[in-house]
Amino acid sequence: MPNLFDPIQLGSIKTSNRVFMAPLTRGRADKNAVPTELMIEYYTQRATAGLIISEATGISRQGLGWINAPGIWNDAQIEGWKPIIKAVHDKGGKIVCQLWHMGRLVHSSITGEQPVAPSPSTAPRYIHTYEGKKPYEEARALRADELPAIVADYAKAAQNAIKAGFDGVQIHAANGYLIDEFLRDGTNHRSDQYGGSPENRMRFLREVTQAVINAVGAERVGVRLSPNGEVQGTVDSNPETVFVPAAKMLQDLGVAWLELREWKENSDFEFAEETDQPILSPKIRKVFTNPLILNQNYTAEEAKEAVASGHADGISFGRPFIANPDLVHRIKNNITWQKSEIKTWYGIEYGPKGYTDYPFAS
Numbered sequence: 566m567p568n569l570f571d572p573i574q575l576g577s578i579k580t581s582n583r584v585f586m587a588p589l590t591r592g593r594a595d596k597n598a599v600p601t602e603l604m605i606e607y608y609t610q611r612a613t614a615g616l617i618i619s620e621a622t623g624i625s626r627q628g629l630g631w632i633n634a635p636g637i638w639n640d641a642q643i644e645g646w647k648p649i650i651k652a653v654h655d656k657g658g659k660i661v662c663q664l665w666h667m668g669r670l671v672h673s674s675i676t677g678e679q680p681v682a683p684s685p686s687t688a689p690r691y692i693h694t695y696e697g698k699k700p701y702e703e704a705r706a707l708r709a710d711e712l713p714a715i716v717a718d719y720a721k722a723a724q725n726a727i728k729a730g731f732d733g734v735q736i737h738a739a740n741g742y743l744i745d746e747f748l749r750d751g752t753n754h755r756s757d758q759y760g761g762s763p764e765n766r767m768r769f770l771r772e773v774t775q776a777v778i779n780a781v782g783a784e785r786v787g788v789r790l791s792p793n794g795e796v797q798g799t800v801d802s803n804p805e806t807v808f809v810p811a812a813k814m815l816q817d818l819g820v821a822w823l824e825l826r827e828w829k830e831n832s833d834f835e836f837a838e839e840t841d842q843p844i845l846s847p848k849i850r851k852v853f854t855n856p857l858i859l860n861q862n863y864t865a866e867e868a869k870e871a872v873a874s875g876h877a878d879g880i881s882f883g884r885p886f887i888a889n890p891d892l893v894h895r896i897k898n899n900i901t902w903q904k905s906e907i908k909t910w911y912g913i914e915y916g917p918k919g920y921t922d923y924p925f926a927s
């Protein structure tokens with residue numbers, strides 16, 4: 566029976582356990598999307614995770630509209646990541662880079678251009694900009710002839726990530742960002758080969774994944790999906806019809822691991838809508854046979870059970886890793902988890918507060 570503390574091979578990456586750190590945007594990079602020194606300490610503190618999936622990292626200026634989030638499209642950003650990755654490796658950890666294009670969830674004051682999406686639409690609620698909180702702007706529909714350049718940005722970003730020393734990359738295809746906007750029919754109303762049928766809506770994900778695989782090798786590529794429920798205004802009318810075939814397609818492409826962020830019964834995530842759409846991981850498990858990582862609101866007991874029962878090969882933890890840098894040790898020794906303070910989740914102005922000052926258990 567597999568155990569949460571057993572090693573596992575994710576493509577070319579051998580992890581020391583199956584307690585993974587989920588991607589967590591923390592907003593501690595500089596205004597040019599270059600990682601700061603503070604991030605070295607933060608990631609190093611969490612190096613005992615079997616695998617760290619980095620915070621979402623912009624593949625281009627067009628795709629990055631989160632203030633003080635890092636990027637990986639230029640040399641200064643590559644150089645900024647290098648000491649972070651080296652420090653994690655020196656502690657025996659593994660780290661992959663989550664590749665991010667935010668689609669409609671950006672603001673022109675940050676990217677310098679109107680947001681782009683599969684179809685014209687405006688995200689609900691507000692975005693934080695360097696000039697304060699603003700409503701989202703209407704996104705324009707991408708022309709099909711613009712897509713190859715974005716696909717190439719993903720491939721270049723993946724190469725840059727490997728250059729910086731990352732052990733691999735994870736394509737962010739979840740949470741209402743660009744790829745997810747293509748996958749789901751709530752945000753994709755196209756009538757060309759990128760819209761309509763599930764197969765057409767999966768086309769952009771397939772092209773991005775294939776290009777990233779060609780750039781760095783399938784053994785270093787993972788993907789994240791959020792198959793059920795509404796996230797940041799993006800929703801699908803019948804998720805099973807698109808996400809199960811998408812998982813099968815990713816298996817056929819040879820993707821090394823798949824991470825699912827699923828809304829489940831006891832989820833208490835503050836920023837996702839409750840849903841009665843079924844969890845799809847049991848069906849996805851049947852078509853995606855490489856390692857499957859599950860996420861959202863797992864307790865230590867549920868994580869152990871999910872791995873032992875074969876429901877998942879590993880569990881990723883988000884908020885618990887914010888407040889518990891030593892989460893692996895705590896799970897192993899039944900030590901209570903600290904709770905994170907939402908106020909300091911994002912924001913370079915908080916510096917180390919709520920970032921690198923959560924105590925380790927003695």
Ligand SMILES: Cc1cc2nc3c(=O)[nH]c(=O)nc-3n(C[C@H](O)[C@H](O)[C@H](O)COP(=O)(O)O)c2cc1C
Nearest residue numbers: 587588589590620621826861862882883884885910
């Ligand atoms: C502060 C914060 C930042 C997040 N940033 C990202 C991100 O950059 N990429 C991503 O895919 N998900 C992101 N998420 C979602 C988490 O990876 C995770 O799915 C969510 O926290 C639920 O898992 P948990 O219940 O273990 O916290 C973020 C969540 C939080 C709380």
